[in-house]
Amino acid sequence: MGTENGDKWSKTAVVVIDMQKDFILPGAPMLVRDGEAIVPNVIKTVEVARNRGIPIIWVVREHDPLGRDVELFRRHLYGDGKPKPTSKGCVGAELVDGLLIQEGVQTPNCIRQTVFDAVALDYQRVTVIIDATAAATPDIHIANIFDMKNVGVETPTLEEWCQS
Structure with missing residues (x-):
């Protein structure tokens, strides 16, 4: 990676x-509608x-099997x-096929909250790749993207982000 490219992505x-499988696979207990459709874009984003030498932060849920730490x-x-969604050590807590953590960080949270925290903490150029994220319904996804745009978050498609 050249110095110019390294400087561009250094922050x-x-x-x-x-x-994780419990959010993405058909029939999963915490299924996010259209989640499976974005897997290829998430894999490409990680690649x-x-x-580009960009650090990747992995946010995964690993709940206590008894649910003591669940909302x-x-x-x-x-x-x-009942099945114990995203419980530590269960298959549903594993990342979907094609994603592999390499020296990642694990912390439970959600996209919108993470984005709003980043904005509140004055991170520069907060970006959400809109076709590598999903919600319970397309309307919920669009509404949240709209809200994030309104606070200055950039919302490119994967293709636009790759070309930037």
Whole structure:
């Protein structure tokens, strides 16, 4: 990587959030609609970031199997005899095929909150790759992208980001 390219990306990081089987695979207990459709773009984003020397921060959920650390609105998923979504050590907590953490950081959170935290902390050029993210419905996704744009977040497609 040349000095000019290194300088360009030296203050950039990519954050990959919740790309785990329990959020992505069909029939998963915490399925994000259209999540499976964005997997190739997330894989490509990670590949481009690694080629540019951009650090990748991996945000994954690994809940206690008893649900003691789960949000109140999801506790019903952790009752007796029920599958334990994204529990430490379960298959559903694993990253989807094609993604592999290499010296990553793990911390539970969500895209919007991470973005708003970054903006509040005065990070420069906060960017969300819009076709490498998804929500419960397309309308929710669009509304959140709209809100993030309104606070100055850049929202390129993967193709636009790769060409920048």
